[in-house]
Amino acid sequence: MTRPHPASAHWLIRLVMVTILVGLGAGLSGLTVSWLLHGLEHVAYGFGEGDFLDELPTPSNGRRVLALFIAGVVGGVGWWALRRWGRKVVSVEAAVEGTRMPVLASLGNVALQIVIVGLGASIGREVAPRELAALAAQWITRVTGVNQRERRILVACGAGAGLAAVYDVPLAGAVFAVEVLLAELSIATVLPALATSAIAALVARLVTSASPLYDVPHLSLSPSLVVWSVVAGPVVGFGALGFLLLAKWAGDHRPKSWAILIVMPAVFTAVGVLSIWFPQILGNGRALGQLGLTGSAPLLFIAAVVVVKFASTVGTIGAGAAGGTLTPSLALGAGMGAVLGGLWLLIWPGSSISAFAFVAAAAFLASSMKAPLTALVLVLEFTGQGTTLLIPTLLAIGGSVAITYMVGRRRIAGIVKGGRATA
Structure with missing residues (x-):
């Protein structure tokens, strides 16, 4: 039986460690976004789950309008300043293809999303953890010196894991990375996608709920x-x-x-x-x-x-x-x-x-x-x-x-x- 080449073993161990680090980074990204969102929702509306179905503290109507007005002011000023003086925000898709995400502009964009969604803006919350996780993955892959293909895969997996973390959907996060961001179904993409999403979801459960997002009665086929x-x-x-x-x-x-x-x-x-x-x-x-x-x-x-x-x-x-x-x-x-x-x-x-x-x-x-x-x-x-x-x-x-x-x-x-x- 042929023994594995020492260089191959070293490469594999390093890649496994980098994959774990990307999963941890994505999990911390999802954890941070979830914690900040729930905190803002609690301050603005008196609860931290973000469903807007519970009875809000009196005066509920005025509180809703005021929260959205504040969100509009903060968002308007923040994005005006960011787009005028900051570097152009790089999308997750562009980051996967190798474009470097500017740290300050990306963090500012994420922070503004958290503020407006936490205050009730009518838009999804899933992009902020994806961007933050992709930013972390880019940094991790850069300092660990992986090659270009490995970096592309791991940045995509990190972004998918960010989605997995914030909503506790580990399989969906992995599938998103493979189907949407990479458009490549292979062992080289599936294994790191599954690993990073599982790790991220596990880490984020320190602040997120493991129960399904929606409470649905038993469904039957007809x-x-x-x-x-x-x-x-x-x-x-x-x-x-x-x-x-x-x-x-x-x-x-x-x-x-x-x-x-x-x-x-x-x-x-x-x-x-x-x-x-x-x-x-x-x-x-x-x-x-x-x-x-x-x-x-x-x-x-x-x-x-x-x-x-x-x-x-x-x-x-x-x-x-x-x-x-x-x-x-x-x-x-x-x-x-x-x-x-x-x-x-x-x-x-x-x-x-x-x-x-x-x-x-x-x-x-x-x-x-x-x-x-x-x-x-x-x-x-x-x-x-x-x-x-x-x-x-x-x-x-x-x-x-x-x-x-x-x-x-x-x-x-x-x-x-x-x-x-x-x-």
């Missing part, structure tokens, strides 16, 4: 649901494509220079005023997602929240804010599914609102991310549900993604790239 998934998948795809188009348009037309000092506080305050009647629009979308996945409100109200959340998220992006669209997309899909499913039950009873919302959430997210596998795994981990609804979910995802490709084939690549850059 013939009604299977047929509905075939019909509703393309409809959800059109909704997701519309969201992508408008979000891209809003990002392209965000205020330049000093105009953000006026536009962002005005838009954020308007969102705060709307939250008086629709508190579920605040934050990253968890409240709307929970509402759709439980069907715990009249369908007309859920439909109204979907429309207002759609507009408030697009408006937040258009106001110049940085942030993610992952959880808002899932929430919009769950809301759409609840409404469409409720109408379907008038024709063919036999399923539950929660099942419709679950399927549509995965389909909407798959189209908005252009990542069907990541979307499927995310929804499974977010809800803690098994594979009972796998068949209708896959059918709906297929129909939804097909629409985004057929209708928006020429524009989808630019939309997704632009959306992630905004994020």
